[in-house]
Amino acid sequence: MPSPFLNPAASTAADGLAIVHLRRDNLMPVILEAQEADKEEKVTTTRFGSFPHSTLIDQPWGSQIVASQVHGGRAKKSSTKRKADEALGDGGDTSFKSAASGFIHVLPPTPESWTAGLPHRTQVVYTPDYSYILHRLRARPGTTLIEAGSGSGSFTHAAARAVFNGYPSSSSSSSNKKQRRRMGKVCSYEFHEQRAGKVRDEIKDHGLEEVVFPTHRDVYADGFLLGDDPKTRQSPKATAIFLDLPAPWLAIKHLVRSPADGSVSPLDPSSPAYICTFSPCMEQVQKTISMLRQHGWLNISMVEVNHRRIEVRREYYGLGNEGVRRAIVFPKSVDEAVGKLRLEEARQKEYRKMQKGNSNTQQKDGTGAGAEAEAAGNDDALKSEVESDQVPLYAQGRLVHRTEPDLKTHTSYLVFAILPRVWSDEDERKCRETWPSHDSKS
Numbered sequence: 001m002p003s004p005f006l007n008p009a010a011s012t013a014a015d016g017l018a019i020v021h022l023r024r025d026n027l028m029p030v031i032l033e034a035q036e037a038d039k040e041e042k043v044t045t046t047r048f049g050s051f052p053h054s055t056l057i058d059q060p061w062g063s064q065i066v067a068s069q070v071h072g073g074r075a076k077k078s079s080t081k082r083k084a085d086e087a088l089g090d091g092g093d094t095s096f097k098s099a100a101s102g103f104i105h106v107l108p109p110t111p112e113s114w115t116a117g118l119p120h121r122t123q124v125v126y127t128p129d130y131s132y133i134l135h136r137l138r139a140r141p142g143t144t145l146i147e148a149g150s151g152s153g154s155f156t157h158a159a160a161r162a163v164f165n166g167y168p169s170s171s172s173s174s175s176n177k178k179q180r181r182r183m184g185k186v187c188s189y190e191f192h193e194q195r196a197g198k199v200r201d202e203i204k205d206h207g208l209e210e211v212v213f214p215t216h217r218d219v220y221a222d223g224f225l226l227g228d229d230p231k232t233r234q235s236p237k238a239t240a241i242f243l244d245l246p247a248p249w250l251a252i253k254h255l256v257r258s259p260a261d262g263s264v265s266p267l268d269p270s271s272p273a274y275i276c277t278f279s280p281c282m283e284q285v286q287k288t289i290s291m292l293r294q295h296g297w298l299n300i301s302m303v304e305v306n307h308r309r310i311e312v313r314r315e316y317y318g319l320g321n322e323g324v325r326r327a328i329v330f331p332k333s334v335d336e337a338v339g340k341l342r343l344e345e346a347r348q349k350e351y352r353k354m355q356k357g358n359s360n361t362q363q364k365d366g367t368g369a370g371a372e373a374e375a376a377g378n379d380d381a382l383k384s385e386v387e388s389d390q391v392p393l394y395a396q397g398r399l400v401h402r403t404e405p406d407l408k409t410h411t412s413y414l415v416f417a418i419l420p421r422v423w424s425d426e427d428e429r430k431c432r433e434t435w436p437s438h439d440s441k442s
């Protein structure tokens with residue numbers, strides 16, 4: 001079965017996984033169930049109303065679904081879909097409407113939407129971190145990547161998509177074999193039995209079992225070779241390793257070219273290996289770095305991903321009763337905006353009245369002809385000047401930015417390092433054989 005994470009269909013389907021988007025940071029994974037004869041219809045209930053699964057199935061991804069009235073298990077459908085431009089605000093946040101008229105969106109499962117909605121069994125690695133980690137690990141289609149521990153499977157899904165290299169074609173068995181070699185693998189190790197079982201089930205449910213190979217294992221003690229029998233274990237031949245463990249330094253002794261116990265190396269001998277460890281505190285980082293140095297890892301560096309969403313905007317410039325430009329701080333609520341507009345109107349009225357009085361006096365004096373017209377047009381002229389971009393940027397208002405709070409990211413220190421491949425005399429000889437011959441006379 002093609003995985004919806006690797007090969008998404010165009011629309012939702014019965015028995016398929018959908019990510020129900022309630023708000024920007026509130027997503028919920030749901031398996032859509034077709035109604036069986038003589039059985040009550042499956043209904044997903046959210047704070048924005050009830051959604052019988054018949055209203056969620058066979059909808060193009062991204063559809064907005066309006067809640068249905070559900071009475072005693074029977075659903076009375078509202079119109080199932082509304083156009084996005086009919087939407088009121090962000091997601092289904094219609095607290096001023098009745099729950100039954102709320103709405104949600106159905107999104108396809110992706111590593112990002114899964115991370116945002118997955119059932120947490122542990123701390124997880126979030127998208128800003130894993131996208132950077134996978135990039136630094138050179139994870140690409142065909143890569144074999146070791147991960148420990150699997151935890152809640154957040155990183156596992158992102159890694160699976162990064163290394164996935166397409167499904168083997170069924171044309172011929174020999175080309176099949178070739179393609180399978182290049183398919184890319186995530187070998188995921190977890191020592192907590194229930195978590196290991198849960199990850200295994202999820203990988204199967206999500207159709208990722210051809211890419212992700214979960215193993216229940218204490219990697220500190222038993223390392224990263226594949227298979228249950230220690231005598232017949234095989235090397236995964238990994239080129240990328242990600243350790244999200246409480247004590248990653250205890251696993252590094254296994255990540256060498258020639259293990260001390262004489263076993264085979266879990267690393268690909270024909271490639272450098274790239275490692276990343278993820279630790280929340282500096283003492284852990286120091287122990288990891290020390291161990292990496294002792295085992296020949298090079299190019300050791302540490303990074304902290306301090307991801308923030310930054311909202312940037314130009315402060316709106318209104319016109320003051322003194323006729324000079326005055327910054328108005330953007331309102332934070334509708335009430336505040338209405339209050340500011342009223343205040344502005346009153347100020348303008350007052351200003352015109354004052355200008356009119358001045359002009360009458362000046363006209364009586366025989367001075368200031370046209371001052372009234374100028375006063376009336378003053379605001380409009382300045383406004384259109386601002387709007388028509390004639391005003392230099394620096395005078396149009398201050399650029400302000402503010403970081404959005406509450407972005408879920410479990411910040412940790414990322415330690416990266418590289419273990420070069422062993423370069424033998426034989427490798428050098430083979431390599432030289434492939435060099436083009438240079439005739440010194442020509």
Ligand SMILES: C[S@@+](CC[C@H](N)C(=O)[O-])C[C@H]1O[C@@H](n2cnc3c(N)ncnc32)[C@H](O)[C@@H]1O
Binds near residue numbers: 126190217
């Ligand atoms: C923070 S969680 C990993 C979260 C995961 N990276 C994710 O994104 O969902 C750490 C996991 O390491 C597992 N673990 C701890 N020691 C281990 C060991 N010696 N061998 C394998 N797994 C281990 C824990 O059981 C836990 O599930």
